[in-house]
Amino acid sequence: MSEVTIEWYIALSVVLFTIGSLGVLLRRNAIIIFMSVEMMLNSANLAFVSFARYLGNLDGQVLVFFVITVAAAEVAVGLALIVAIFRTKKSISIDDLNLLKG
Amino acid sequence: MSIILSVLIFFPLVGVLLILIAGRKEGRDEAIKWIALGTSVITLLISVAVLIGFRNGFPGLQMVDRFDWIPFLNIQYFVGVDGISILMILLTAFISMIAILASWTAIDHQIKTYYILMLLLEIGMMGVFLAQDLFLFYIFWEFTLIPMYFLIGMWGGQERVYASIKFFLYTMAGSLLMLLAILYMGITNNSFSVPDLIAGRDAFASAQYVLFIGFAIAFAIKVPIFPFHSWLPDAHTQAPTAGSIVLAGVLLKMGTYGFIRFNLPLFPEASFDYAPAIAVLAIIGIIYGALVSFPQKDVKKLVAYSSISHLGFVMLGIFSLNAAGIEGGILQGVNHGLSTGALFFLVGVIYEQRHTREMSEFGGLWKVVPVFTALSLVVVLSSMGLPGLNGFVGEFSILLGSMGAYSLGGHPWIYTAFATTGVILAAVYLLWMFQNVFMGALKNPKNEKLRDVNKRELVIFIAFLIFIVWIGVQPSPYFNLMDSTVSTLVNDISATVLVGQ
């Protein structure tokens, strides 16, 4: 068993980030998109933690806490928005939300 | 350091807040009036406290409150009181209180807004007289315009909109040049505080003739000096009674105060050299104002024009550039506030009942309202400068000063002689007014039901009369208040100017 080096973590983080971003770009269900965003955040968290360990200081870990907190808040606000949208539009497909169309 | 002056300036804000709270529900008009009155009374008491703490023999600024406000421009919050402003703040507090009391029944709509504006106006006026930083001064100066604009525009007479806009534009336009002058001086000297600028006035000495004019136009419009007076009859006639009282009582004094506070110490040579020209304008104002008052058919307009005449005296006194003239000028400012304020009030009392100010509508009121007539007579006599009442003391000191003025050349008596004709003319128009309103037979049946003064009006009249008589008989305490400051100012000017002569 070879050592799990930093590269592995980075790779996993990249994979997760890519999956998340593709989810954001391609899916229409707002909740799915939302989950994808969470995934992207967590991929970033993973990268932070890995580098923190790699570099031997706690800065990254501290940032992760911030990100988690922000993510929690975002979830609360985001879900509330989705519920509100659902109430008015009876749909959570983001293609129905094109009021900004020029 | 002392915060009492800041408290004095901003205390009316407390009243404003209370009115806002009280005014959230309908039907609390009485409470609003009492709050406004209470606030103005407390402000008056604070100003009396300032008076008690004021040291007479000390020429400089007292009770200073000073800290950096906008540091990168060296603008400070800097307030202080000296002999020139002490009487003005007392006058402001007194007149504001009277004005609020005078609006008690005269104002019957949008009461909340009205009293808030009144209190805001008081803040602005106090600030003008106490600010010792030019930038701060300018802000207060412009600030007073806004409440006054609304007071005229919302509660005024028939042509209130025209009058209020004219008032606003006229004053505003004049102030712009002053702003330029202020910025120029502030930037050359890297400070806006008045004592610093006076100390460093050599830095802008070369430009002082231009700077003087920048300030002078702003103040001349406010005073108003002939020929910048055209806004005055409109504003005065259209404003509600209390507005006219404040306008005549305090706002006009901001102009004369500005000349003494800024023009004389900042630009002594320019003041000296321009003095004859300004004195000539002042004298034209004295005579012109008096002549123009005479044929007016509207009593309020007559009083308004008489202001031009009275303020001419004040200007003549100031530009005598000696102690008698300047002290007389300051005192005459106070006197004009009292007697003209009282005149506007008495016009207001009749107007409230008859809704007209045409002189021809009246006549023979003496038989109907004897007490009111007797009180009015004293006020008229005070305005006429009868010895023993306040107007005489001021006018006499001014004329005295003008005759001994270095600034008026080799024959200063010519100026004095022309100015003294104002004494004759004042009797002409005021007695004419008094006769046409109060004497003669009671011909107009509408006047038969006029009521005599009620308690509130009596209180206001007596408040005025106390000072009218007090200043007339014992003016020394008033002169003592300003004496050391003015004598320092005068010595400074003559030391600067007369050395070369």
Next chain:
Amino acid sequence: MTAYGLAPLLLIFPAIGFFFNALFGRRFVEADSKIGERWSGWIATLAALSAFGVALALFATLQANHFEAMVVPVADWIVIPAADFAVAWAMRVDTLSVTMMLVVTGVGSLIHIYAMGYMHGDKDFSRFFAYFNMFIFFMLILVSGSNYLVLFVGWEGVGLCSFLLISYWFTVEKDGKMVNADAGRKAFIVNRVGDFGMVLAIILIFWTFGSLGFERVFESAIEMTVHQETVHFGFFSAPIGAVITAIVALFLLGATGKSAQIPLYVWLPDAMAGPTPVSALIHAATMVTSGIYLLVRSNVLVELARVSFVEQGIGIFGVISAPDLIALVGASTALLAGLIAFTQFDIKKVLAYSTVSQLGFMIAAVGMGAYVAAMFHLITHAFFKALLFLGSGSVIHGMEHGHHHIHHAHSDDHPSDAEEFHDQEPDHFDPQDMRTMGGLRHKMKWTFWTYLIGALALAGIFPFAGFWSKDELLAHANVNHSNVFSAVYWMLTIAAFCTAFYMGRQLMMVFFGKPRHGAAEHAHESPRLMTVPLVILAVLTIIGGSMNLPNISFGGGAAADSHAVVEEGHGEEMVASSKGLTLALEHWLEESLLIFELSEEGGELAAYENYEYPHTPTTLVWVVAIISTLLALSGLLLAMFVVYRKRPLSATDPDPLQKLKPLWWFRILPLETLYMKTVVPAFKWLSDWLAFTVDWNFWHDFVHNNIIRDMFVSFSTFLADVFDKYGVDGTVNGIGSVTKGLAGVLRKTQTGYTRSYALGIFLGAVLLLAYFLWFAF
């Protein structure tokens, strides 16, 4: 005994009386007519009497203290330390001021008593007495002030009272004009013209002498004149003589206003619109003499002006010395007013012009340096003119009652009130018109006899008071030799003849002959309250001359005439021995008149070569006395037994004098007409023109509305419609259409789909990363 400290009481009593009547009087009068009225009147009278008592105490104090003058400070007034200006409320008690106080309060008290009878039943009874006390108050300030400014307070104060009292019946309107109010206003304004001079003079005094106190001013004036100093203040400089001349001339202007001299006498005849006691007190006995008081008080300045003219030729326009001008003004007024009095039909107007004329005598006396004579005449005139006015009031009162008697209207009412009279009577019966009177000597015995005494005194008939005072004055003019003095002498002598003539005419028209109107037929004597003061004044008129009797030497008039001046020094010594018998007033007053000290031997002014103080002869000058007595007698007799012997028998007959056309021209009142045709319309036109044409139509409307506002509006319209549309708008619209086109392209990118925006964000992030990777590392 030193009671100088009592002086402030002099003012306090009338002040109390004033406040009482002003604050509570109306209630008294309204509540119960009889009791209230009496209270009101008696309190006022008591106030005046108390002041008289104080004046007597001060008189006694002066006697006991060798006439020593004293300044009683009351309080500070205007103090401006930085300007070295300090004026105090202070009273000066000296023989001159006490003389005036006695006259004011003494005659004043009598007139108060009289007024209680005269004003009985008036609706504003208490207002009248409030004014009366206020007048006494201010008049006492005037005469007791120890400096010019306090004097000026009284000066203006009495002017105010005069205004209020003249327009006392302010509701009266004739032909739509408020005649009484107009008269009051006219008095005030004309007086203010005089005050113009006063204010300037006072200011000039301060800058010249550094003080306003009488003593300081006179001392430094003498000092400066002796050293011929130059006056400096500001950049102004002038020789002291010129400044003093200017001051005296300005004082003269003030005096012409207050004492009704040419050119400002025009207010006094109109002032007769006031109730008769007012005419007696204010417009005959006291207020109108304040101009004379002022000049007598300033005797030092007047004489120094004479000195400057004689010694240095400094006069008014270099032509005439200030005192000579005063003398000429006085004399010509005396003459002119005497002539105008010929043509009057109103009983009070005759007396009014007579007052103007007599004041002219006094002013002339001051101008000639006869200060004591001026004061002497002032006092005697106060007695007999008050007497005459009160007598005329009694006549008017009687006529009104007679008139009411005929009409049986308001038989229980006593309207002394002209106002009621005009309200009720459409037939324009004028109770003051002498043509409606006649024969009153039988109806009103007390009034007639007292009136006769007054008239004889005024005419200058021996031995009444008027004879002595007028004679002293004429003698002074006669014995001092200069052109001006001779002119003044002759003018005054003719004026004295006129006086006798118009008084004879008046006596004849009022008291003799047959009644020419029903009212005169039913007139009856006035109440006791009115006749008692008449009698007291008549007694004073008879004995008043003894105040200042000259020494009578029978050595022959001519000698006394030609040597009077030379003998003066000896005369003085001779008289000193017989002090108390003759020239009492002179000895009393000379304590206050600094000029006596100065011009005597060893005095500063005696040192001048050309100047000589024009002394009054101390002995009777027979020539003068005989001429004036003869003229007076002939005037009286001429009027009574020649011209008016065949007097008009009905009220409508023309006056016999009307045949004398030139004389009758004076009826059109020369100066009055001039002013009404020039000054007044000019003033009205100018102020109208300035107010409506210049200020409103031109400056307010044309310049501000038409030029400034309209130019602004048209400029902004130009900007909006032309410049903006084609210039600015062109540019802006160009930008607009370009933007629009671009936007049309760019809007296509706005799909509205979240994911396309997200893609944008991602691409942007990638690009940024790429940029940083590429360039940063």
